[in-house]
Amino acid sequence: MKILVVSWYMPPYLTMGALRVGKLCKFFHQSGHELRILSCDDLPFPNNLPLEIPEDLILRTDSLDINGFPKAVQKLRLALQGLFAGGSSSVPAVALETGGSSPGIPVSETANDAPARPSLAKRTLRMLRIVYQELLNFPDPQVGWYFSGKRGGGSILAEWQPDVVFASAPPFTTLMVARALCRQRKLPLVVEYRDRFYEDPYASLSNSFRKKIERVVENWWMKDAKAIVTVSEPWAEDYQERFGLPVIPVYNGFDPDDFAADHPRQPTDSNILNIVYTGILYPERRDPSPLFEAMSLCGDAGKNIRVSFYGADRDTLIAMASRHGVLDQIDIHDSIPYQQSIDRQMNADILLLLQWNDPKERGNVPGKVFEYLGSRRPVLGIGVEDGVPARILKERDAGIVVNDPGIIAQHLKSWLAEKQAQGKIDLLPMDARKGLSRPEQFEKVETLLKRVADDAS
Structure with missing residues (x-):
């Protein structure tokens, strides 16, 4: 199968979008598909994410900074x-x-x-x-990529004809580029929503006029789509009801090549419970304050709990931790390369997952969930307690999602007692990550693309 992937994000730029699309392209390439990728160059992110396919499969075009x-x-x-x-x-x-x-x-x-x-x-x-x-800035600040993306895609299609086009968003300018290319060449389009556009739970709803325009524009670019890929069951149900297209939920998953079962685990101080968080913070939306309050509730035992943050804003963390009197138990680090972040996760005692405690967050499934399961470390989640991540962790007995500092404190004491009694926190069983590898998840995308390509031919 010949597949054209359109994505603003690609490795080596270190974002979750680039990670998912890069791993998907790796899967397509290893599965023997003929692949081309249209992407954007010179992105404002760290450029240390490994690229696992030949660079000559990618055409990177420039983008006009409209701001x-x-x-x-x-x-x-x-x-x-x-x-x-x-x-x-x-x-x-x-x-x-x-x-x-x-x-x-x-x-x-x-x-x-x-x-x-x-x-x-x-x-x-x-x-x-x-x-x-x-x-x-419509549909997003990356709209300056539209014309150069179209030109780049046109140059690819002048020499090569794909069976199907796969466009991954956000940014949603990507979908406009892919739609234009598909209309020019009468190609079938499959759209991936890694995040929402019109229904974005993080977007301000203050501008009702803009939201109406967003809905109209989204309906417009979806007219040419043949199927949808998204990241959770609730979102899949919403998109199927709204657009009447085939929709499949495909989790981010973890790459077994990155999370080897025999990865060396370094011994740590048996008196200290080490909690690790990798990523950024959004005050009141990805907020560790309930954990900090729980640590203070643990009294003297809480002094043996340390939390290491990688990539979070230093000033925000200092303010949050100081408010609860636990600043001396917090380690704040700059963002680190992806492989190093995996090593930190694999060597943690407990991994911290932060989400927004709001019903709008139920269908949002951070890629970090699957990295944590790949690491086989217990997960402490803070956020919406009846969302997809909470269900996954509960079904696999892999952790908890809770917001009550008192309940969090009880779990912290239990984990600390386990660490002090046996010198470590037991690994999760291999079954905890069963079925969640990227290859297992991406097989669903492959099957969908083949069906769409066959229908188009």
Whole structure:
């Protein structure tokens, strides 16, 4: 089967999207399929994720930064502000793509601690920035890739004809590029939703007009799709009901090549329970505060619990841990290469999973869930307690998802007692990860693509 994969993310850029798509392409390549990949070059992420297919299968095109002009204006304003402000100081404006406050930067205060009111010029610039983003960052800030992506895809199709096109989103500009290519060449399109667009639970619902436009645009680009791949059963049910297309849920899974059963486990201090988290934090949405409160509830025993964070914002963590008096039990590390993160997970006692404690999160299944199961370490989850990750962990007796600090404290004490009694926390049985390897999951994608390609021929 000849497969064209369209994805903004690909290794070596270290993101969960690049990891999933890169592993899927590895599976296709090892399964003997003829493969081409259209992707974007020079992404703003660490570039240390191993590429496991030949580079010459990938065409990486450039992308126009549509926010380049307002970013330049912002830099100029800050430079002029620093030049003419004299002794006065104010909060540096954050990068345009964040649209929020900058962690760890103190807010300017008046003598009575009240925040200074922004000047008319600042308020005007902020409003112009918001209007600019709403109008031009559509469907997302990566829309600047649309034309170069189309040109790159056209150059591939001028010399090679795939049986099926597989487009993975986000960013959702990817789906617009893939749709245009499929319409030009009358090719069948299969769409992958790794995250939501119109129904995105993390998106602000304040702009109801934009949400209406998003729904219309999503319906438009899905008109040419023949099938959908997504990451969980609840999302699959939603998409099937909405679009009336074949939909399959395909978990991220873990790669057995990365999580070998005989991976060396380093001995650790038998008096210390080591908990590891790899990834970023979102205050109130991926928030370890219940764990920190539970550690403080453990009293003297809690002093023997250490939590290591890799890649989370330092200032955010310091504020959270200090609030609960456990700062001296927290180790904060910069983001590390993927293979190193696997090693940290394999050598932890307990692995921490953070999600949003909200019903909207039920169908969201972080790829980290499967890395943790691949590591065969017990999982402590904080977040929605009746979501797909909680069900998977419960069915496999691989961990818990709970938000009550008192209950978390009980589990911490139990794990600590086990560690101190036998010098280690037992590995999960191999059955805990059965059926969740990437090859086992990706076989479902392969079967779907073959069916779509056969129907089109």
